[in-house]
Amino acid sequence: MKINQKLFLQFGISIIFFGLIGILINNLTINLIRTGLGFDFSWLLKPASFALAEHPLPYTSSDSYAWALFIGWLNSLKVIVSSLILATFLGTLIGFARTGTNSLLGLISAGYITIIRQTPLLLQLMFWYFVGFLGLKDNMFIQIKNIFNISNKGIELSGLTFSSEFLALLFGLSIFTSAYIAEVIRGGILSVSRGQWEAFRSLGISERKGVIRIILPQALPAIIPGLTSQYLNLAKNSTLAIAVGYSDIYAINDTIINQTGRAIECFIILLISFLLLNLLITNAMEIINRLILKSQRYD
Amino acid sequence: MRRLVSVIVGLAALSAGCATTNQDNSSRLNLIKNRNELICGVSGKIPGFSFLKSDGTYQGLDVDICKAFAAAIIGDSEKIQYRPLTAAERFTAIKTGEIDLLSRNTTFTLSRDSSGGNGLTFAPVVFHDGQGLMVKKESEISSLKDLANKSICVGSGTTTEQNINDAFESASLPYTPIKYQDLNQVVAGYLQGRCSAMTSDRSQLAAARSGFKNPKEHIILDDVLSKEPLAPASDGQDQKLADAMRWVVYSLISAEEQGITKSNIDKKVQIAKNNPQLKPLRRFLGIDGGLGEKIGLSNDFVVKVIKSTGNYGEIYERHLGQNSEVPIPRGQNELYKKGGVHISPPFN
Structure with a gap:
């Protein structure tokens, strides 16, 4: 009897739920058609007729809109992955400095976190771009034996060029996110009881070895979920690329909306692209999390 | 699966928000x-x-x-x-x-x-x-050809972006577009030296230049792209x-x-009222003909317009x-x- 009631309730709720979604979608389609904005994706195959400053794969303005969007997605991926690595590295360093025994380092990292966390990301990106990189004048560049070359056009490193737009975004995103990651790491480390520290010290294990072998493995389960959400934030924040002239998927979408007038379709594509990206990050982190938990059970 | 469902719900909720406008057909x-x-x-x-x-x-x-x-x-x-x-x-x-x-x-x-x-x-x-290009005087760039392989600051999502591409492509010149969403950023990028030139409508270039510290150090090239x-x-x-x-x-x-202006419109209305033979003027000012009604406005809409803004x-x-x-x-x-x-x- 009880189970039947429960089933009935769930069944009812699902009917209401899907009915509601159906009404909403129906409402959307009808209104789109009424305003002359009915769904149409055929424009995706037409030539984009705009150039891009940065493209990891060959691209010309006679390529299709779909290809331009894919190039934009790759550009996004490029900046997200590299910021993710840099931010994790920076964040870990600062997180440890904050919790370590060196009080000067602790103070500096606390100041860093405070400043970075209390200013808006957009402002920081603008700062890195307009003050940091474009502030370097054309003729005022640092050059070391044609290997390393920095000017307001960007950085050239033995044949590899990074535009100042990419670098501003990379620095801005990494530094902003690193402050949050540092706090996540600190939280994780503090969750390990003090007894553990005292235990490995009294056993004569060196500080470095103790942190890596004893403390970190116990802190990781508390760190990973927080870290995942910071990574997701980073991916989403990368759309601020448009403020510093980097051709990420959002910026390219913006151009395409203006050329084709297909705002709804473009936003759906944008949503799906980010969904893919973020599901990728979430699932990768989940796998890492599971591996860590598993390895600890055997230890 | 659960994640997917929650996404669908979110999308549907979003769509509901933007679907309710333009309901009446009038x-x-x-x-x-x-x-x-x-x-x-x-x-x-x-x-x-x-x-x-x-x-x-x-x-x-x-x-x-x-x-x-x-x-x-x-x-x-x-x-x-x-x-x-x-x-x-x-x-x-x-x-x-x-x-x-x-x-x-x-x-x-x-x-x-x-x-x-x-x-x-x-x-x-x-x-x-018409779309034009602005460069720094000291750069000694004088035409489109001098801009080959250079960076050009351009506002994204405008016809400007397409025109600059058409111009360079038809002249077979390679270039790098640096795109910003906002004209102010285009100006900042150009002034900071990220690009050798900025492009926009010539009127906007003139307007932007009027706000520069030294407007005379910048020239608008003779090339009109569109x-x-x-x-x-x-x-x-x-x-x-x-x-x-x-x-x-x-x-x-x-x-x-x-020759109807903000200052003489009242006089013109008087003249039109007193002279039934001035048919075109009477129609224009809404005394005869009922033209305004045909387009859903009052018959004297021209008088109201000229009184508030003057002529073109x-x-x-x-x-x-x-x-x-x-x-x-x-x-x-x-x-x-x-x-x-x-x-x-x-x-x-």
């Missing part, structure tokens, strides 16, 4: 009259066209066009709510009904005007512009509003052709004339009688 003209306020989309960032002054008022040619519409539709040129819009937002703002009409440096093109494209309708051109007829726009499905807008713009041009020449002189802050020679924006391209069809 013209927006009645909506504006009932609301007793015109919602006009402008840029707000281009001196001479639409610019937010320190006293909180919008001023410029595009703003005066809004005022002319408000005077004609509502009878009061001050009953306007201005909506500053970016280039990317402007068309969606019309289609979703967030604004009544757009008066924002918008280039009149086939794709934008067609039902298969952006689905808008354009009023007559209020400013004939025709940029700038015109107000409205929803393509609303014929009534489009008709009203079209003839309000023509009334400004026609008034200049006939007066508007131009006020914002872009020799003594204004952004002087742009009238050139092709003169009346056809004086060698320009502005002409009004007859008010019959």
